[in-house]
Amino acid sequence: MINFENYFDIDTLLSEEHLLVRNSAKKWVSRTISPIAEEYNRLEKSMHSFIKDLGEYGFIASFIPLEYGGSGMDYISYGLIMQELERGDSAIRSSASVQTSLVMYPIWKFGSEEQRKKYLPLLADGSMIGAFGLTEPNHGSDPGGMETHVTETEGGYILNGAKMWITNAPVCDIAVVWAKNENNRIKGYLVERNFEGFTSPETKNKWSLKASATGELVFNNVFIPKANVLEGVSGLKGPMMCLNSARYGIAWGVLGAAAACIETALNYSLQRKQFRKPIATFQLTQKKLAEMTTEFVKAQLLAWRLGILMNQGKATSAQISMTKRNNVFTALTIARESRQILGAMGITGDFPIMRHMMNLESVITYEGTHDIHLLITGNDLTRISAFY
């Protein structure tokens, strides 16, 4: 079968080391995640149980410096790891994204040296699981309206409020929580599992990301010592910088899910016969395959270019938004079209397509919805905000 993933010879844009990173992650996923992905989704078993393995192989913390337990790699390597993890399942990629971009990144960028030394090595090797609390029941696309808040007390702060739709919430050992202080400024707080008044009920009955532990973070008069405040940033800029890093990873990650769908559909179309011919013979099937591959290659090149800009420190939030939006939509469209090629077989758990499709319905919503990212691009072009 043709290597459609290298249709534009993208491998020559990657270094020898990048190829090694990609091949390692791919091999680990095919050995560890792909064989159990269907079962974990069917039984709603969370893939957070693999976080130690992710730590051992360095699939989390790839761009965090070596001195804090990371691998000190570039953003292309991070993207390639996300791509290969999501080829297995969006749940395992989500766990790795959250741990790396939403928990370790803010501690690394905005935390004190004590906080870095205390938490980062444990998060890097998977001894600790992290969660990121920004979204609230009444504030999704409008995080600036958050109600979670702190009041100052002797030696620290009292935290009250609730966060919702939080990956890893039920199993986290630490949560990076964004809350308003008495001056109405958003600050980051490190909430540890054993802090009194902190609970994290699980969100049940999901039809998407069924192998990911999702839940709420509920704070009922939780005392946060001063040592647990991320003093290096205030305002929405803090969480938005984290989201930039995570959205970048998603833009690559979904390429893995899309590739798994195209590969399945292409193989199936060459084997499945109707009217005594493989269905790949028919023009309408070829149209689907050709269009999917065209869009895949475009998304791949966009992710690669964004990776170069990230490495140079030149990527803008708007570029990241555009890429996340385009690539997730592309992957979801590819999943839907691939499902069509498989006909009724496409809805079964014998193939990964329906699972990827259901997962991508979450991915197109979390970390900035499809519509919000469009408005970010609109705002960037016109300098006119159309959010509200």
Add this chain to the structure above:
Amino acid sequence: MKVLICIGHVPDTTSKIRFTDNASKFDKSDIQFIIGPYEELALTRLLDIKDAGTDLHITAVNVGPVETEATLRKALAMGADEAVRVNAEPLDALFTAKQIAEVYKKGTYDFIVTGKESIDYNGGQVDGMIAEILGIPSIPSASKFEIMGSVAKAEREIDGGKEVVEAAFPFVIAAQKGFAIDPRIPGMRGIMAARKKEILVFEPSEQANITKIIHHYLPEAKSACKKVAADNVEELVRLLHEEAKVI
């Protein structure tokens, strides 16, 4: 303890094989190269032994042009301590064996590990030739390997059973399936650490080629499968007799 492990640079098994120069040369263009699977198992076993506490310094060696350094770099990322490349196109088994024997003589190695054969030309001769050149014992096609103090113990699959052998150092051992269970996957920190590890380049010593490849032939393409209904034994027998001509 120091070990020299031969790392084959071979085409990925999914590669489309083509030839050039009137089918006398293998066309390397568009081919993705990998570590030979038997060598990958061999290196994995050595790393397992090292991780279990044996003081083992692992040197990966390849006889090949500069492009084989990517394969050596993967061996370093897996955990080999250093690498040596003998700067020559390996033209036959004796040439390769001679170069590896020379590398062995330059160092102070306790033993040499190879794969049982490369998966491109499947010669299966290099391990025995190295042992012969150096005048040391050879353990071909070993499926298990352990170091027990001053001796090594290996298991070999032979017709109808297994053979357990012991050898004093030095020796050459060739790994086959079973040497390790799953090949080790390089971790990200291993890949980064490999950046700092050295690949030494040696010029080859003289050795005339004694074999010459005249022509390559590709196997005939397999014909499509024919499915016979489970209850149609007569048709199955007819096809086996008249078309496959095996009964």
